[in-house]
Amino acid sequence: MTSAIDLFAGLGGWSTGARDAGVEVLWAANHWPEAVMWHGANHPRTQHVCQDLHQAEWQKVPGHDLLLASPCCQGHSKARGKSSGNPQHDASRSTAWAVVSALEFHKPEGGLLENVVEFLQWALYPAWLAAVQALGYQVSPHIVDCADLGVPQNRVRLFLVLTRSKSPLILNLRQSVHVPASTFLDLNAGKWSTIDKPGRAAATLERVKAGRATYGDQFIFSYYGNTKSGRSLSRPIGTITTRDRWAIVNGDKMRMLTADENLLAMSFPADTKRPDNHRLTVHMAGNAVPPLAGQRVIEAYLAAA
Incomplete structure (x- = not known):
């Protein structure tokens, strides 16, 4: 061997x-x-x-x-x-x-x-x-x-x-063949919040608006960076980084990727042992x-x- x-x-x-x-x-x-x-x-x-x-x-x-x-x-x-x-x-x-x-x-x-x-x-x-x-x-x-x-x-x-x-x-x-983001996203997981809640950043609302215009009620988008139009769930997600970057929109709600979704997006096995701390896991995954x-x-x- x-x-x-x-x-x-x-x-x-x-x-x-x-x-x-x-x-x-x-x-x-x-x-x-x-x-x-x-x-x-x-x-x-x-x-x-x-x-x-x-x-x-x-x-x-x-x-x-x-x-x-x-x-x-x-x-x-x-x-x-x-x-x-x-x-x-x-x-x-x-x-x-x-x-x-x-x-x-x-x-x-x-x-x-x-x-x-x-x-x-x-x-x-x-x-x-x-x-x-x-x-x-x-x-x-x-x-x-x-x-x-x-x-x-x-x-x-x-x-x-x-x-x-x-x-x-x-x-x-x-x-x-490219594997879509939909294969690792769990729309029943994570902590969702209303998109139009008070205090939501104007830049975030603009990204959501642009994503909806192209992809409808379900898509992912980058919370920061140059990508402002969203991405279809039927294509791979963009680059996973060492801090929370990608958000999911489902109807009138949104959330960031879970730690497990970040690992799956990196192709780590589902049974990978990881820290309980979300930020630490995301950092390790992105690196x-x-x-x-x-x-x-x-x-x-x-x-x-």
């Missing part, structure tokens, strides 16, 4: 996808104790470490065939705004160098990295790429809408495929790799490697 480690494991999107692809995740690490606890709850057979991976003791990490990683994307994502004067952006960008350290020590056959597409515009990406190549790896970037892999969500992400091969490996990622996307990428890698 192919073995793997999971860096910046979070709630376990890569690990869950790997398990479903028949890969054994031996070791997983994250700097956040809460994430490590819940990853452990869902992957009890995996060895866990709570650690800043800049200080990782790689000699204590088990040997493996495949490195999985999702370095912090917040320093690269446009959603964070301008980075000037914010040291958190620099710190989060630098997490990608831990991948180089792990590759240098263990020299696995391959690696799969997930990040936002803006990672390719990082000022130090050419240096990072050169370091990975100096270790004997070819790097092949794949820009993928996770909806094309069967995730019920339009989520465009970068997957970097690292292989010890003569030429870069191009994955055959077969496009799946994760969609497990189904991870599974499809890993399966394509194994088929081609």
Whole structure:
């Protein structure tokens, strides 16, 4: 059986996808104790470490065939705004160098990295790429809408495929039929409120009005961002983020997505163990790799490697 480690494991999107692809995740690490606890709850057979991976003791990490990683994307994502004067952006960008350290020590056959597409515009990406190549790896970037892999969500992400091969490996990622948001939304769940209640923000009412004009009495819409016209329940939802973003309209009532709906939109299994805290669950979900996307990428890698 192919073995793997999971860096910046979070709630376990890569690990869950790997398990479903028949890969054994031996070791997983994250700097956040809460994430490590819940990853452990869902992957009890995996060895866990709570650690800043800049200080990782790689000699204590088990040997493996495949490195999985999702370095912090917040320093690269446009959603964070301008980075000037914010040291958190620099710190989060630098997490990608831990991948180089792990590759240098263990020299696995391959690696799969997930990040936002803006990672390719990082000022130090050419240096990072050169370091990975100096270790004997070819790097092949794949820009993928996770909806094309069967995730019920339009989520465009970068997957970097690292292989010890003569030429870069191009994955055959077969496009799946798009899965609609209606498959995970439960109109009988959650806390509904009247749309036209006193104090409702004018911008929200405008979004609802625009959505009704196009989709009628049932649709979803983004509470913030550039999407102001709503979305049909018959198509994938838009990108799930680390805070409440998507609201559902049903007749004269509306509500935000539940924590469970956020997880299902990310393609986590329905029995995934999670915090009772709504905001914490949403944050972990929005930071994760969609497990189904991870599974499809890993399966394509194994088929081609």
